[in-house]
Amino acid sequence: MSDDQKTPKDVSGPRPWWIENPTSFDEHHLCNICRHINFKFLVSNNLPSIHALKLGLLRDIVRKDKCAFCRMVVHAISITYKVNILEKVENEAKDTFCELLNDEKRARGRDMVYTLEIMIYNDNGTIDSGDDSAMIHYLADEKNPRPNEGRLVSRNQGEMNQLKKWLHNCEHVHPSSDTDRARNLAPKNLSLRVIDVESQCIINATQHTRYMALSYVWGGPQELQYAKTTQSELERPNGLSIDDERLPGTIKDAMLLVSRFDERYLWVDSLCIMQDDAENKHDQIALMDVIYQCAILTIVAVSGKSAGAGLPGVRTGSREVRQHIEHVQGLKLTNALLRPASSIDSSVWNSRAWTYQECKLSRRLLLFADEQITWKCDHVSCWEDEFEPEFRMSEMEPGSAGRALDRDYSPDRLPLKGRINFRMYALAVENYSLRSLSFDSDALNAFAGIMNYLRPIMRSGYVYGLPEAELDEALLWQPVGPITRRVYSDSGNLIFPSWTWAGWIGPVHYLYADVFSEVLWRAIDSQGFSSEEYRYPSECRDQNDGKWEHRNAGFWHYYVHSDAPDTYYLHPTALESERPPRLRLDTTLGRLLFWTLSANFDITGDHNIYTRVGDTELCNDGQHVICLLSIFDREGHLAGTVHIPGPIASNISKGSHEFILLSRTRLDEKNLYDEDPLKVDKERLTNWSLEHTPFEVEDDAPSDIWGPKYAFDHTRYDAEKFFCVYNVMLVEWKEGVAYRLGLGWVHIDAFHQAFPERKFITLG
Numbered sequence: 001m002s003d004d005q006k007t008p009k010d011v012s013g014p015r016p017w018w019i020e021n022p023t024s025f026d027e028h029h030l031c032n033i034c035r036h037i038n039f040k041f042l043v044s045n046n047l048p049s050i051h052a053l054k055l056g057l058l059r060d061i062v063r064k065d066k067c068a069f070c071r072m073v074v075h076a077i078s079i080t081y082k083v084n085i086l087e088k089v090e091n092e093a094k095d096t097f098c099e100l101l102n103d104e105k106r107a108r109g110r111d112m113v114y115t116l117e118i119m120i121y122n123d124n125g126t127i128d129s130g131d132d133s134a135m136i137h138y139l140a141d142e143k144n145p146r147p148n149e150g151r152l153v154s155r156n157q158g159e160m161n162q163l164k165k166w167l168h169n170c171e172h173v174h175p176s177s178d179t180d181r182a183r184n185l186a187p188k189n190l191s192l193r194v195i196d197v198e199s200q201c202i203i204n205a206t207q208h209t210r211y212m213a214l215s216y217v218w219g220g221p222q223e224l225q226y227a228k229t230t231q232s233e234l235e236r237p238n239g240l241s242i243d244d245e246r247l248p249g250t251i252k253d254a255m256l257l258v259s260r261f262d263e264r265y266l267w268v269d270s271l272c273i274m275q276d277d278a279e280n281k282h283d284q285i286a287l288m289d290v291i292y293q294c295a296i297l298t299i300v301a302v303s304g305k306s307a308g309a310g311l312p313g314v315r316t317g318s319r320e321v322r323q324h325i326e327h328v329q330g331l332k333l334t335n336a337l338l339r340p341a342s343s344i345d346s347s348v349w350n351s352r353a354w355t356y357q358e359c360k361l362s363r364r365l366l367l368f369a370d371e372q373i374t375w376k377c378d379h380v381s382c383w384e385d386e387f388e389p390e391f392r393m394s395e396m397e398p399g400s401a402g403r404a405l406d407r408d409y410s411p412d413r414l415p416l417k418g419r420i421n422f423r424m425y426a427l428a429v430e431n432y433s434l435r436s437l438s439f440d441s442d443a444l445n446a447f448a449g450i451m452n453y454l455r456p457i458m459r460s461g462y463v464y465g466l467p468e469a470e471l472d473e474a475l476l477w478q479p480v481g482p483i484t485r486r487v488y489s490d491s492g493n494l495i496f497p498s499w500t501w502a503g504w505i506g507p508v509h510y511l512y513a514d515v516f517s518e519v520l521w522r523a524i525d526s527q528g529f530s531s532e533e534y535r536y537p538s539e540c541r542d543q544n545d546g547k548w549e550h551r552n553a554g555f556w557h558y559y560v561h562s563d564a565p566d567t568y569y570l571h572p573t574a575l576e577s578e579r580p581p582r583l584r585l586d587t588t589l590g591r592l593l594f595w596t597l598s599a600n601f602d603i604t605g606d607h608n609i610y611t612r613v614g615d616t617e618l619c620n621d622g623q624h625v626i627c628l629l630s631i632f633d634r635e636g637h638l639a640g641t642v643h644i645p646g647p648i649a650s651n652i653s654k655g656s657h658e659f660i661l662l663s664r665t666r667l668d669e670k671n672l673y674d675e676d677p678l679k680v681d682k683e684r685l686t687n688w689s690l691e692h693t694p695f696e697v698e699d700d701a702p703s704d705i706w707g708p709k710y711a712f713d714h715t716r717y718d719a720e721k722f723f724c725v726y727n728v729m730l731v732e733w734k735e736g737v738a739y740r741l742g743l744g745w746v747h748i749d750a751f752h753q754a755f756p757e758r759k760f761i762t763l764g
């Protein structure tokens with residue numbers, strides 16, 4: 001029996017997606033497998049993944065060119081995987097199989113719409129296609145479409161009416177609270193320039209000017225910029241002509257797009273910031289959060305590697321969309337266009353540090369990729385190849401508030417409500433650290449908008465990128481990949497201090513856990529104060545008594561204030577305006593000044609991979625990326641572990657090294673507690689032992705590699721103690737200044753048995 005004559009095996013029981021005895025006309029142009037599939041059922045009903053329908057070998061599907069659905073599958077795979085399917089079959093797909101699933105596209109509890117999903121796999125598992133699977137849409141009746149049903153897309157140019165409809169619907173349904181908030185934060189004498197696309201010149205905007213913004217990649221020097229030498233020219237009507245050859249294609253297309261939206265003003269950094277005026281540039285960079293939040297829409301140039309790339313779909317012939325149509329069982333089917341996720345992930349735009357805040361701070365994004373144009377706002381996503389969903393307020397599922405603290409966050413926004421403030425900051429730092437800069441001195445400038453945006457919920461300023469109110473937590477960043485110091489290219493001098501992530505090039509990660517501070521900070525008047533006193537000064541407590549509520553979300557503790565119950569704080573924190581002047585950190589010359597304990601431990605070069613954090617790149621085959629080095633006490637017992645960048649670790653000699661104490665923390669799954677951390681009996685935080693006590697533990701290999709759990713010898717040091725490890729920093733001293741080399745953990749008993757001494761630290 002030929003493959004075309006075989007029918008796929010299926011599970012027993014009710015199978016409404018299965019046609020046992022097909023008799024319709026479709027059997028004449030569907031193969032013996034596809035004619036048994038009830039496609040009308042699959043575009044409107046759920047097919048459990050355990051019932052995935054086997055379509056057969058890819059090579060056989062390619063050969064069945066008389067079957068309408070097999071042809072559809074071949075086109076969908078070719079477009080999604082960007083391969084010549086015939087060549088793939090000949091070279092590598094001899095044992096590649098296909099399965100048919102369907103994927104829900106509508107909100108639970110409403111009229112459901114499904115798309116058909118083609119999975120291809122071989123004996124080694126699913127073949128990787130990035131974030132995309134080959135998807136097939138049911139094309140809607142254009143006279144009466146349902147939201148999210150498929151639609152045909154203009155091949156050479158985006159449909160302006162569709163784009164205008166998205167903006168109109170969003171503005172009339174979704175709230176404008178972000179805009180109001182941003183404008184309230186903006187200085188009353190806000191000086192903002194915009195491009196007047198009608199008069200084709202640069203003008204001064206008012207606080208209430210309605211404008212769009214552009215997010216794009218410069219890709220090298222811009223021939224035409226707003227500067228002292230071009231100011232008079234560009235401010236004259238028609239001085240910024242859309243036909244000017246000096247104007248990059250992306251900016252030209254953005255100006256054209258704004259006019260087609262029937263809008264008038266556009267903000268573009270290279271033409272709205274005085275590029276050769278350092279003071280103006282500084283002031284405008286400090287307003288990035290206001291600029292992007294106040295824009296009614298941010299136009300994003302995902303495609304291309306420079307400002308000359310243009311916006312695909314704005315001009316006729318600027319793109320080529322490929323949609324193949326087949327008629328199956330009375331349905332009109334077509335391949336879904338690629339979602340921009342994989343294009344964005346691999347784009348130059350997504351790799352640049354400056355564009356991070358442009359994306360995160362924008363209320364609405366219109367993304368132009370080669371595949372199609374996409375709309376994103378806080379409440380809905382829209383694609384050209386689907387009829388738009390209902391523009392309604394997104395709602396959190398009942399009972400999901402607790403789960404929201406630990407689930408993945410939206411890749412497009414940093415919510416200020418319903419999330420713990422420091423976790424939002426940490427997430428921003430982690431994502432930002434993955435990106436690159438043309439000038440390393442811009443590391444904080446390109447993050448300034450994010451810091452300003454988060455400042456109201458952090459309730460403090462920042463010191464070299466670290467929030468002052470949560471400095472103990474903010475110092476605990478760990479490198480997870482290749483990392484080097486930021487230096488000036490001309491002199492080689494260090495740009496930022498060693499203790500801030502901004503002083504390093506490379507990915508970093510925060511290990512989330514409650515900490516108790518162990519340092520005393522020095523104020524500008526040389527007096528000392530604790531982190532708790534800085535966050536919540538005694539002067540502020542009387543008026544806030546009873547207003548703070550402690551909450552426990554399992555692994556995390558956080559606090560809410562009765563005046564803002566949907567804002568979550570890692571600790572009770574006074575308003576920045578209420579903090580007395582005496583509590584100002586002394587950060588002269590980029591140095592942190594504080595008192596803490598210091599102790600010496602031995603480093604031998606032995607690695608302890610079981611303290612891996614996140615996706616830390618481990619050392620292998622002689623390549624040292626991040627060295628997870630064991631720390632030993634005087635008797636040679638494992639007392640802790642320190643994470644050190646490979647190039648630094650290679651220069652660390654065997655022997656005794658100094659570690660300074662930062663804070664006290666707990667193990668991953670141990671020491672969970674329900675009580676308010678602020679009410680913990682202080683005696684529980686002085687429960688270290690100066691004597692060795694042997695402990696019996698199970699002698700088994702770690703089952704999950706994570707954090708400080710395996711930082712020390714459990715037979716020597718008690719892992720059951722309350723908050724049993726210290727966060728410590730490995731330092732080296734140069735001319736009276738200590739510099740960070742690495743960060744790690746040491747068991748509290750091991751630290752105190754090392755006879756630590758109290759020292760004044762100048763950390764540079």
